[in-house]
Amino acid sequence: MTKRQQYTYKYNHSPKGIAARKRYLEGAGKEVSIKSQARWKKSIAGKEARKRERAKLKNIPFEIFKTKARSAINKAVLRGKIIKKSCVICGSVKTEAHHTDYSKLLEVTWLCGEHHRHIHRTAERQG
Numbered sequence: 001m002t003k004r005q006q007y008t009y010k011y012n013h014s015p016k017g018i019a020a021r022k023r024y025l026e027g028a029g030k031e032v033s034i035k036s037q038a039r040w041k042k043s044i045a046g047k048e049a050r051k052r053e054r055a056k057l058k059n060i061p062f063e064i065f066k067t068k069a070r071s072a073i074n075k076a077v078l079r080g081k082i083i084k085k086s087c088v089i090c091g092s093v094k095t096e097a098h099h100t101d102y103s104k105l106l107e108v109t110w111l112c113g114e115h116h117r118h119i120h121r122t123a124e125r126q127g
């Protein structure tokens with residue numbers, strides 16, 4: 001964190017900052033921000049910004065896949081679509097889902113924390 005971020009963080013979490021935010025959200029600030037957001041969305045600049053945002057995301061597909069893949073697994077486990085298994089290497093029951101291919105959201109290997117990290121370290125070394 002930079003000095004400035006630290007300062008902002010401190011302020012945002014201080015009673016003064018919290019009260020100020022609350023006042024802003026409860027009062028006029030709420031309407032102003034909703035209206036200006038709607039205006040911003042309709043404006044050309046806003047549309048351009050959203051387009052740029054999407055393009056930016058397209059440039060880092062791997063990060064997106066990673067995040068998507070993780071949340072897909074979490075959801076699938078919660079809904080009982082996928083059953084958590086024990087570590088394929090050591091049999092530990094405390095496992096994490098490891099994606100061999102992030103584009104195949106629900107194809108995972110179950111590994112304990114230790115072996116999961118190990119696999120990633122090995123994979124990184126190999127490139």
Ligand SMILES: [Zn+2]
Pocket residue numbers: 087088089090091092111112113114115116
């Ligand atoms: Zn293990």
Ligand SMILES: [Zn+2]
Pocket residue numbers: 097098099116120
């Ligand atoms: Zn993994």
